[in-house]
Amino acid sequence: MKFKIITIVLASTFIFSSCKKEAEATVPAEVNTNSAVNQEEITAEKTMVDPNQKFPKMEFTQLEHDFGTISPDKNVETTFEFTNTGEADLLIATAVGSCGCTVPEYPKTPIAPGEKGNIKVSFSPQGKTGMQNKTVTLTTNTLAGTELLTVKANIVQ
Numbered sequence: 001m002k003f004k005i006i007t008i009v010l011a012s013t014f015i016f017s018s019c020k021k022e023a024e025a026t027v028p029a030e031v032n033t034n035s036a037v038n039q040e041e042i043t044a045e046k047t048m049v050d051p052n053q054k055f056p057k058m059e060f061t062q063l064e065h066d067f068g069t070i071s072p073d074k075n076v077e078t079t080f081e082f083t084n085t086g087e088a089d090l091l092i093a094t095a096v097g098s099c100g101c102t103v104p105e106y107p108k109t110p111i112a113p114g115e116k117g118n119i120k121v122s123f124s125p126q127g128k129t130g131m132q133n134k135t136v137t138l139t140t141n142t143l144a145g146t147e148l149l150t151v152k153a154n155i156v157q
Helices: 002-025 036-047
Strands: 058-060 064-070 076-084 092-097 102-105 116-123 130-140 146-155
Touching: 058 146, 064 076, 076 146, 092 102, 102 130, 116 130, 116 146
Parallel strands: 064 146
Antiparallel strands: 058 076, 076 116, 092 130, 102 116, 130 146
């Protein structure tokens, strides 16, 4: 009786293991999505840009503003003017200052081709001394995806 059970278990193990090996052998090599080559191909397809796609383009009158020499108790602000010289509506998703002392205000509505817009940047020099360089990063739907504005100030007592 024990011999029959052992024989059935061994036969079952052999049958199931041979089916598994056969199934693995029938999978084509190109289907393997874990290979580095396939991952690179997938990434390249995602980053390709349609050459016929139309993008907005931001052209600024200036990309940098120097406030000059200011005292630490004087908040200052400037406005960066731009024109959408592209072929599609411009959308600004975010505008982020490089620190809490630099606060941008930006249009939340689409800017049509040919229209102008403004980015107002406020700078608070409290607690700072010397030369300061701060940036504002705009996340947009332009081809580049980001735009960078800079403000400078020399803070003296």
